[in-house]
Structures are given as structure tokens and as C-alpha cells.
Amino acid sequence: MRYSGFRVIKEALTGHKGWTPHWRDVAPKSNYDVVIIGGGGHGLATAYYLAKEFGGKRIAVLEKGWVGGGNVGRNTTIVRSNYMLDGNEPFYEFSMKLWEGLEQELNYNAMVSQRGILNLYHTDGQRDAFRRRGNAMILNGSDAELLDADGVRSMYPFLNFDNARFPIKGGLLHRRGGTVRHDAEAWGYARGADSHGVDIIQNCEVTGFRIENGKVLGVETTRGYIGAGKVASSVAGSSSRVMGLAGMRLPIESHVLQAFVSEGLKPTIRGVITYGAGHFYCSQSDKGGLVFGGDIDGYNSYAQRGNLPVVEDVVESGVSLIPALGRVRLLRSWGGIMDMSMDGSPFIDKTPIDGLYFNGGWCYGGFKATPAAGWCLAHLLATDRPHETATAYRLDRFRTGRMIDEKGMGAQPNLH
């Protein structure tokens, strides 16, 4: 069913009896060409592009819970293409371009809103680093503008410009960045994949792999054995658990990242603001709540909830940047589990096991990557070669010394 304004009017006049479910509820078949583990944004986007762009047939997406119930429903919805390193920026720019056409592509309102992202700087050294990053972004086809303090003041006069320790000297503005309705993006890909014949199987947890002579034959699940020509894991947060079932150890630790939303306010913050002197980022949802977050808690966790010291730390950063935030009541906070990799960058690669593919290690930047991660994993599954923007995301890059470390933190996952 195609959605349109005409359709809404027609349904309104006929008692809304014509709407159909977004996707079919199907039982697993005994065998597929490709099985994708994980019905989050990445897994569904992979299935969608594999079926639509690469002519894939007989594809299944296995989800242990429900579609959109994992990290795709737990993030702060920011999309951006503002990385510096060669291994990253072409990929994220590819993703940004896919976001820009996503709603037309999927015929689905994902509320893609390019409201602009402003990274603030507070020292001369930070300004120089931002200028360099902005140049790298422009060279890769993205956009960047370096603002001085007056430029920032004209956009956001309520910021704490004259903080004695961290005065705001300006910011790097990435106008094409913004926010997307995260659930809608998962539902849109699920609906699109389903319309191309992909089986989306919910409440189906993978409990093991069947591997013989170094080749994967299929997966054991809570709904029985499913044979597969190729299997791809797209379960960031639980990557070590799933790939551990295949006997692999990964360069990944799982950490909890908290996010927060305030009570609904009138329009206050029109874009996304990030603090350069602490770790804090904030935007306003279309419902009016301020959505913000900061650092990960910093210790291994699979608990999907964090602890109070980080709540205090994030809110302190926020209030020091936006003093008016002190009058706002916090409505909710929650946690999601991140694959924190050893250099802060992700993996989209084959594994040493024939027919088993891996997508993960997204740290806390997986949401913005969803369209391109799906496309690039589909490309890898279909052609056995990495997509041209994802050639650096190799599992063996620590062995070969080709790390992609944007923050320069080394092999310490909780610092990325």
C-alpha cells in the first residue's frame, strides 16, 4: 500500500478501514539464501537494500524481541556527516545522502529534519582542530561552516558564552545534519523490506550456529533450526554474545550509554548543540522535550540502564552550557548497550568463517550510519567485496595497524 495525502483523506472518509499492517507476521521457513540476525535499523536496512538494489531473494531477518525494540529505539536520533578521517567520512557522507532521500525512497514519513548541528569550541586549539575537521568534511562532499562567537550568539543567545573556565569562542556548523524519527526509520525499512519479499521473524532468538568445515550452514534459534547460504550478524550491543556462539572473540566491549528527555517545552533549541568542553549534546524533539546525552557510564554492561553519577555528570555539563536548563524538569532517562570497539570505529566485514558476515562495533554512532551500513553490508553479502566507502571497516585492522581512531585514544574502549 502506497501512502499519500490522498490516501489519508480517502481513509478518513471511509472510517480508516483500509489500512493494513506494515509487514507480514511470518513463521520461519526451513532454509533461506541469506539470514540476517538482528531486526534493528541496520539489519532491516540490510535486508531492504539487499532485496531491492542487489536482487537478493529468500532473505530473512531474525529478531529476538520486536522490530525497533533495541538501540534503534533508544538513541538520541541525531544524524550527521562530520567525521575527519578518510576511513570514516566518505561512509558517513554516503549515509547522509541516503538519509536525504530516505522518505521518498521508502514512501514513509521518517521525519528527517536537517536542522543543523553546531559543535562548540572553547579554545584556540579546539578552533584549529575544528577548522581542520571542517576542511576534511568539505573535501569529502559534506558541508561545514566555522562560526565565531557572534555567529553562535545570533543562533543561540541563551548559551553561557562567558563561562570563566570554558568561554564559547565559536562553533563548527554542519547544516545538513539533524534528527530523524528513529522508530519510523526502523518501521519504514521493515515495511520496505517486507514489500520486497523479506521475511521479518520476530521473537526468534539465535542460540547457536551450525558450522561444518569452516563454513556456516545455518542458525539454531528459539523457533527451530534455519538453514542459510549466508548469515550476517547485525546486533550491535550484543555482538560479542552472538559472535561468541560462532567461537569468535571480538575487539569490542559492551558499555551502557544513557539518554535523557525533559518535559515538553515550547520551541527552544532549533538544531542540535554539542558542548566542546564536556561531553553533552542536546536537541529538541518535535513533541517539545529536550533530548540529550553525554558520556557512557564507562564499565562493561549489558544492563540497559546506567547509574546516577553519570546522570549528574551529564546534567552538570548541560547546565553549565545552557543555564536555563536548570529550570527544566527531567522526564525520563534510559540506557542502551553499545559495542565499544578498540579504536572507536565500526566493522562491516567477512569473518574467518565462510559465509558468516559481521556488522557491529558502532560505539554510540550507529544510528546515523543505518542507511549506509545496510547498503554496505548488502553490497558485501551480494558481491563478497566491500562497498567503496566501507573498505576500512575490517576486522583485522588491529593486526595490520590500520586503526581508524578519530579521538586518538588507543585501545581503551570506554574512552572513545
Add this chain to the structure above:
Amino acid sequence: MLINHPLLGPRDASEFTYLGDANLLNRPDWQGENAVEAFHDYLYLRDNPAGLHRELWFHEQGDRSWLVVTRNTLTHEILGVEMARDVARNNKRFEGDAQ
């Protein structure tokens, strides 16, 4: 989270900094035949279990000792705390070096 320090009693986890898996105590032999491979695995690969995890915490805002904390990563429950020094001394390789 409260970490029950063997010398100082219960201390708030925010006094500590976190390093990671306690296997980082078991540094490979740099003269070993497969030292390159062993150091790759030591530095970059992790078991990352969902459940019991032995991990290194540093009491930075306290007595600056290293602790090995056994914690459940699914619930954040702390089940045991040892001095990392004692764990390292009980380690066979350490004894081998000392002789």
C-alpha cells in the same frame, strides 16, 4: 555502585577509574615464539561476557590501589573485590619470574 575495598571498606564507584578485563594482568611473554599474535589478542580482543566479569578498577580518588572486581554485567551486582597485587602474585607466571 559501591565497591567494597579490601582495605578501606565500601567506596563509591565514582572514586575509581575503570580499565577493563582483569586478563590485562596476564601480559604475554614478549620473548615468546608467537609474541606478535599473543600481544594482538592481549591488547585488542575481549571475552566481553554477559554475566560474571572480572575487571580492573583503579582507586584514583582514594589510596590509588588497583583492584580486581568481580561484577555481574547484567545486573551491576558486585560479588567480590580483591587487591590486584594479590591476584597478580597468585598468578603462576609472576611466581615463575620471581624465582
